[in-house]
Amino acid sequence: MTGISTTPRAAACAVAVDVALLTIQDGRLRLLLVEPDTPALAGRWALPGRRVRDEESLDDTAHRALDELAGITAPDAHLEQLRTYGDPDRDATDRVVSVAYLALTPMTDAPTDHDRARFWDTDDIGTSAGPSLAYDHDRIVPDAIERARSKLEYTALATAFVEEPFTLGELRAVYEAVWGVRLDAGNFRRKVVSTRDFVVEAGGLARPGPGGGRPARRYRRGSAQRLHPAMLRP
Amino acid sequence: MTGISTTPRAAACAVAVDVALLTIQDGRLRLLLVEPDTPALAGRWALPGRRVRDEESLDDTAHRALDELAGITAPDAHLEQLRTYGDPDRDATDRVVSVAYLALTPMTDAPTDHDRARFWDTDDIGTSAGPSLAYDHDRIVPDAIERARSKLEYTALATAFVEEPFTLGELRAVYEAVWGVRLDAGNFRRKVVSTRDFVVEAGGLARPGPGGGRPARRYRRGSAQRLHPAMLRP
DNA sequence: GCCTGTTTGAGTCACTCTGACCGTAACTGG
DNA sequence: CCAGTTACGGTCAGAGTGACTCAAACAGGC
Structure with a gap:
């Protein structure tokens, strides 16, 4: 019963x-x-x-x-x-x-x-x-991906994908992977650094990857939650 | 039982x-x-x-x-x-x-x-x-208001508050009521009209309000869902 | 060691968009 | 007729962006 x-x-x-x-x-x-x-x-x-x-x-x-x-x-x-x-x-x-x-x-x-x-x-x-x-997860998954893509535009959420400390090249790779595009390194740097509290310098330099390149500065997540103005995807 | x-x-x-x-x-x-x-x-x-x-x-x-x-x-x-x-x-x-x-x-x-x-x-x-x-609705209500404020920025949702046909003054009043600010009429017009398919002219003129003023053109909702670029609140 | 390729960091230039502002048109109410 | 209000069109300076160039600093191959 x-x-x-x-x-x-x-x-x-x-x-x-x-x-x-x-x-x-x-x-x-x-x-x-x-x-x-x-x-x-x-x-x-x-x-x-x-x-x-x-x-x-x-x-x-x-x-x-x-x-x-x-x-x-x-x-x-x-x-x-x-x-x-x-x-x-x-x-x-x-x-x-x-x-x-x-x-x-x-x-x-x-x-x-x-x-x-x-x-x-x-x-x-x-x-x-x-x-x-299975189930209706083929409806949920596209919504999740689109939410992530959208949130990278107007929030500082990209830093959730990288471990601290990180370089701006690693952060740019996040945007490129999520959006599926290539971004100009110089413009990306200018945007990220000029946005208050998006990232803060952590001091020191990261070793270049196997392909070489100039050592990059290291950063940590800043206190900013939203990006003003937004970083629009191309 | x-x-x-x-x-x-x-x-x-x-x-x-x-x-x-x-x-x-x-x-x-x-x-x-x-x-x-x-x-x-x-x-x-x-x-x-x-x-x-x-x-x-x-x-x-x-x-x-x-x-x-x-x-x-x-x-x-x-x-x-x-x-x-x-x-x-x-x-x-x-x-x-x-x-x-x-x-x-x-x-x-x-x-x-x-x-x-x-x-x-x-x-x-x-x-x-x-x-x-009652309940936890004091948590839900601020979320709803903030969602509406945010959605006006990057979508064409403001037109959901007005009946067709509407004037740009009525549409501007929507933004001013939801955001609680005063907007410059000229800049608002420029932004709305220049955004493709945000609104479309419906023809004819609306009668001025009790305070007078020049008759305004009438518009209908366009097919645009998102605003590119967004209309950021001051 | 030297050269090539790569990445970082900094800067320039043209273009777009925005906020602030001005002037005129066209109406209402007194 | 006049004052007040709203609509519409335009100008101007400043901020932001995309495309681009250049130098600095590394790795790897010869």
């Missing part, structure tokens, strides 16, 4: 959190996906997601999803709500309202300890070279 | 939709609020909200909340998701996850047929002259 009375009713209005975690690796924007252990979804990939527990905030659920499904504990990573997907038929079995989150982090965590989680090149998602997505 | 077994479990994961409907009246930004019929909330005001039904999309719930609680049926009004509020203790009794919506509409609907619904000046909300808000 308890099983009949509680479980179906609860499933009919379940709330879940799905996290689109973006990072940058080898100059490319990558997205974390996991293989659901549901047999009906074999071969498909999904955003890491968990049901919201009683007495658990949505943010906590997002962190728990990343931790339990990919072994990623990034309390300092940027985490923001994306939007909520609640179409009645988005889940084949139950009515699940999903609160989607967007997470940004530097490429440091190795989810290899969880063999059902891996990063995918965002350019491959939606093509034959990429994964096929 | 049925009451005990279903209601508490279902309430523990209930999903609701709350709508922040903004409009402009007498040159001021106003917000629709309703008096909940819950005795425990007597004297407080709340955003119109309803529980999400099975087989009902979130957008449908938003429209139903406006209709049932304020008699407003505005299928053409702008409606977009704001964000989802899911703190475990945001509702005193149950765990209710609320998907907040932002709605923008011209001041045409008269919610007077519902005597528990009225528009409040957004400048008064949060002051002694304004209403005291």
Whole structure:
């Protein structure tokens, strides 16, 4: 009786959190996906997601999803709500309202300890070279990528992709990876340095990469949240 | 037994939709609020909200909340998701996850047929002259107002506040009401007219207001969604 | 060591956009 | 008829941007 009375009713209005975690690796924007252990979804990939527990905030659920499904504990990573997907038929079995989150982090965590989680090149998602997505996650993923692209324009969020200290070349590589364009190094420098509190000099120089080049100054994140005026993508 | 077994479990994961409907009246930004019929909330005001039904999309719930609680049926009004509020203790009794919506509409609907619904000046909300808000709606309302202010900058959404045909003076009054500033009429005209497809001329002239003035040309909404470059608030 | 290629950092120039401002047109109310 | 108000068009200086050049400082190959 308890099983009949509680479980179906609860499933009919379940709330879940799905996290689109973006990072940058080898100059490319990558997205974390996991293989659901549901047999009906074999071969498909999904955003890491968990049901919201009683007495658990949505943010906590997002962190728990990343931790339990990919072994990623990034309390300092940027985490923001994306939007909520609640179409009645988005889940084949139950009515699940999903609160989607967007997470940004530097490429440091190795989810290899969880063999059902891996990063995918965002350019491959939606093509034959990429994964096929479960549920309605093919709607959430483009929204997440577009949100990230848009937020780079008018916020200082690009620094969430790099570790401190960083060079302006590394920060420029973030913009180029997320936007998929090439930016003029000189104009980018002028814009970033002239925006108050976007970045602050950390002192010292970074070693050049294998291809050579003049050593670059090192910077840390500044206190600015928004960019005035915005850095518009070409 | 049925009451005990279903209601508490279902309430523990209930999903609701709350709508922040903004409009402009007498040159001021106003917000629709309703008096909940819950005795425990007597004297407080709340955003119109309803529980999400099975087989009902979130957008449908938003429209139903406006209709049932304020008699407003505005299928053409702008409606977009704001964000989802899911703190475990945001509702005193149950765990209710609320998907907040932002709605923008011209001041045409008269919610007077519902005597528990009225528009409040957004400048008064949060002051002694304004209403005291129920639940955590004092968190949602500022987010809604800030979203509207921000969206006017980089989208053509200001036209959602006026009825067609409109004059550039009326459109400028929208920006001035939402942003709470005075804008230079000439510069505003130059910006709006030079932005492709923001507005299109409708032909004819509008009668001047009671204070006189030269008759203004009439315009309709254009096809543009975003403003490039943005119209930044001073 | 020397040359080539690369990246950083700094600067120039033309163009666009913006804010502040001015003048005229066309109406209302007294 | 006059004063006040709004609409519309224009000018001007300053800020911001894209395209570009040049020198500084490194790595790697010969």
